[in-house]
Amino acid sequence: MKAIIDWLDDRSGFRTLIKEALYEKVPGGARWRYVWGSCLTFAFFAQVVTGTLLWMFYSPSAQTAWESVYFLQYHVWGGWFLRGIHHYMAQAMVVLLVLHLMQVVIDGAYKAPRELNFWFGIALMGVTLGLSLTGYLLPWDQKGYWATTVATNLIAEVPLVGVYLQKLVVGGEEYGHHTVTRFFALHAGVLPGALIALVVGHIYLFRRHGIHAKEPRPKRDSYFWPDQVLKDAVACLAVALAVIVLTLYFHGAPLGPPADPASAFPARPEWYFLFLFQLLKYVPAFWGAVIIPAFVVLLMFAQPFIGKSEKGHRFNIGFLWCLLIGAGALTFLAFSEDRANKKHFAAVEEADWLAKRVVEIADKQGIPPSGAVTLLREDHENRARHLFSSNCASCHLYNGHDGRGFPVDSNQSAPDLAGFASRAWLEGLLDYDHYVSTKYFGGTAFKDGKMATKVLKKFGEKEKALVPKVAALLSDIAGLPYQEPLSEKEREEGFNVFFDELGCIDCHDIEDEDEGSAPDLTGYGSRDWLAAIVSDPSHERFYGKDNDRMPSFVRDEKLTVEEIGILVDWLRSKSSADSAVR
């Protein structure tokens, strides 16, 4: 063994190289405050390794990017963990960048003769942020897609060449295959390559000038090896552990629903870019994306000169603190505005639901070549929510929301249809106070109709006690998939109440005995009945000329028969408790 090493050393001189690398002097002894550069190098190394491993699974195209990440996340052994490490290490890098920058400036390590190296550092920061930005799009989920759209639209703000630059980055006018391939080439090729070149320069210059010792020096000088290396390695291990803990805690990186240009999602960048996002609410895009960042970067480039005097140095430190505090405040504002925004909350909830849903479907049936987004577009549950939201929610609510979980701007006028025809829903309907509340008919003309004023209002204790029986009967006729059917005896009791004890039959038909002016309850709440009333509520069988505003969806060609079927199946599929949104 020793002979081989000696031979290698003789031919390469690697021992001297290692000695030079390790026996660098550390004036004032090893200190924790010097670890940040090593941590960043380590984090980048970890990104290169995990990124290359991710590469073995990633398929860069508009129809396969999300799909391949989904497969990695849910079907590859430990795939979620690998993705999680890369995701949280990227975030750790941003934190480390800030720490490194602050240490360098506070210690005065950026001043002559180290100006050049400080500039290298600023460039490294830019490249790392570029890696984070390009990486965010790669999973091609709703979040990455919409947030990155904002970022690439900002490129157009660059004077003169902006529009061309944007096209170059996007790979055309619109997002598509070439957006993914370009971002991936930037993310896994160009930017890491640039970063490596810059790091080499950065470390070379660092060695040339030696470490800048913070005064006062607490201890005697020592060597890089092993004292400083130990501190560096311990810090790196702490970073690794933090990233592992984050990965385990969040069970890997999030994966939203697949990018869908037709389904709006509130664009939010990763948390460390939120301050820029928030800034754009207050200043024109040109200022937020060009003038202010350019000013900040130029000022940072000038910092080594500004810092020549003691005052200038203090200005530099103050400037960075202001920048940090300002960014922190903007980030806080961005978070708290979102938290106070019910629609944003609903959009995030819906995205979470869609993300779960699409995985459920893809796990079961695989993904067609047109991509996972078609699975969601064709999913009946999702379509029903959208159909309800755009056709019904202008009058009806669903568990207090619009069917997709969004709050509704105007007041509800027609009944809330969550749990429609279930026992609980019917017992509510048959109670006067509920009937005239907005949850049922309070917003309609039926509030003052016969059913309310002549029937329900007159109910005494005896009648009220009978209501559950007739509710159970009607609900049984509906045959809802989540409810147990009644026994023969209970049905009979229900019919007794319907015909004799409460005399519902005086106005409502049931089981084809044709009498009555009020809606026909034959087959009440069944798929056919519900489809028929939605298709044409003004039909004789239902509200007839008493119909209050509800459109005849099929007669007026607002919905197709297929769409009605999807809606009806969905309405009948869940009790209101199951359909509740947090």
Next chain:
Amino acid sequence: MSEPNDSTDDGDRRAFITKATVGVSVACSVFPFAAGVPAFLDPVSGNGDGDAGEIPWSKVASFSALPEDGTPTRFGIVRERVTDAWSTLTNVPVGAVYIVKQGDQVKAFNLKCPHLGCAIDHRSDQGDFFCPCHNSSFAFDGSVSNPASPSPRGMDGLETKIENGFVYVRFQQFRPNLAEKVPLI
């Protein structure tokens, strides 16, 4: 840490620091690789195997259209439904077969050479099958016809049936370069 210290445990302390440094550094360097080891090894982990289900019958040709004299005919096999990682695909070519008529029976052979997987040719002038990669030759019954052939076994026969005048094949692949025929799942 680097205070001058002449006592005897100075040596111990340095040795400890050195060991600790090496240990922690190695842990850090190994960590990103370790994070990807399971995912990297996924193809050999057995995760996702099994449940291949029964091999489907593929309709290949009309029996009456096959040459009476037993000349092999080549047909592509198209599967109605194929899954590949995340994708579910329809009507995908998965391979090809030679069909040979023998009286009212047929024989089917996988196009792939059992040596190292090249596509086998049919040589009508020589009346045999010939693999142009490393010169294996096979008779029309699939057996190795020239003992100098590098192929360790004859061509891979496939299960066939004839129904309503059509030939069906259970298409599958086999592990190459073994004397016995081991199906790939």
